[in-house]
Amino acid sequence: MSLESTQSQANITIARRRNDFSRRVNRFLAVFAALSLACVAAAGQFMLKSRRERTSPAVAEGAFAALGAFRSMAAEVIWFRADRLQDEGRYVELQQLASLLTFMEPHTSEVWSFAAWNLAYNVSIMMPTHEDRWRWVYAGLKLLRDEGLRINPKDAVIYRELAWMFQLKIGANLDLAADTYRQKWKEIVEDVDKRNAWGEIAMDREKMAQIEKLTGFSDWRESTLSAIYWASEGLKFAEEESDRRFLENIIRQSLAMYKKRMDSKTLR
Numbered sequence: 587m588s589l590e591s592t593q594s595q596a597n598i599t600i601a602r603r604r605n606d607f608s609r610r611v612n613r614f615l616a617v618f619a620a621l622s623l624a625c626v627a628a629a630g631q632f633m634l635k636s637r638r639e640r641t642s643p644a645v646a647e648g649a650f651a652a653l654g655a656f657r658s659m660a661a662e663v664i665w666f667r668a669d670r671l672q673d674e675g676r677y678v679e680l681q682q683l684a685s686l687l688t689f690m691e692p693h694t695s696e697v698w699s700f701a702a703w704n705l706a707y708n709v710s711i712m713m714p715t716h717e718d719r720w721r722w723v724y725a726g727l728k729l730l731r732d733e734g735l736r737i738n739p740k741d742a743v744i745y746r747e748l749a750w751m752f753q754l755k756i757g758a759n760l761d762l763a764a765d766t767y768r769q770k771w772k773e774i775v776e777d778v779d780k781r782n783a784w785g786e787i788a789m790d791r792e793k794m795a796q797i798e799k800l801t802g803f804s805d806w807r808e809s810t811l812s813a814i815y816w817a818s819e820g821l822k823f824a825e826e827e828s829d830r831r832f833l834e835n836i837i838r839q840s841l842a843m844y845k846k847r848m849d850s851k852t853l854r
Contacts, residue, residue: 688733695743698734702726702747706755716763720770727751731788731816742829745820749836753813757843772807779806789815803844808848810840 687697706726710719730748738744754760756767778786784794789812798804799816803811817836826828 619710672690681731688729692737695738695741698738698744700729702729702734702751705729706751710763711761716766717770719761719763721769723751723755723767724770733789740823742820742826742833744821745816746832746836749813749815749820749833749840752809752816753836753840755842756809757813757840768809771809771812775807785808793819799840801844803841803848805844805848808844808847810844813837813840814844 685701686702691697694811703726706723710722710726713719713722727748730744730751734744735748756764756771756831758764761767774787778784784791794806794815796813801814802813803814805811814837817833817840819832821830824833
């Protein structure tokens with residue numbers, strides 16, 4: 587057998603071995619991904635039940651911490667799967683994975699932003715009525731406010747996302763249902779004001795009074811004033827210059843939007 591023939595046969599053998607190895611690796615990854623999702627799904631069912639029962643963050647995180655090193659690998663698999671679902675527009679399924687991620691990585695800002703954005707922007711737009719859309723938008727808002735900030739009370743990014751949602755999703759006219767969102771928020775504020783129950787929407791009356799004094803604005807039924815409130819809170823914890831600029835822009839733009847809306851009402 588010539589040298590060329592021997593080399594060719596060797597190359598064929600190596601190629602076959604590489605293909606066999608690649609198939610074994612792919613099978614292993616497929617099995618690993620399935621096991622990861624199965625384990626996380628089982629833990630997730632427990633955690634979703636715990637969320638409804640307002641389980642403490644320490645207990646919630648501890649349930650997944652029990653997975654040990656497997657936890658980080660499982661999270662990577664879920665992120666990969668979530669990206670695929672987003673590309674395919676399967677937002678309701680995506681939200682289930684996003685909810686699990688908030689338990690697996692509760693101190694990661696991007697997890698909360700990702701989950702809330704999906705609720706308020708992706709899932710909501712699929713709903714048939716404006717009222718149905720509002721339920722999903724408000725779910726995204728509450729996820730940031732009542733869950734994300736409860737666990738991460740000094741996270742400027744979560745404050746930023748919450749303020750931006752009040753400004754952009756509710757305050758601006760970028761959604762056909764924006765008027766409905768503003769009306770629903772107005773009703774919520776009127777109700778808590780009547781009962782002096784501002785704590786129900788996680789707002790502090792003393793801090794609100796400070797904003798009223800600084801801005802000269804006091805109609806809290808306007809969502810843009812809530813944007814100013816949460817952006818101002820976020821500025822207290824913003825360490826990155828980019829975060830500070832973002833929050834300051836939200837305040838500046840929301841002030842202009844508030845004034846424009848008040849002027850419009852005066853002219854009517």
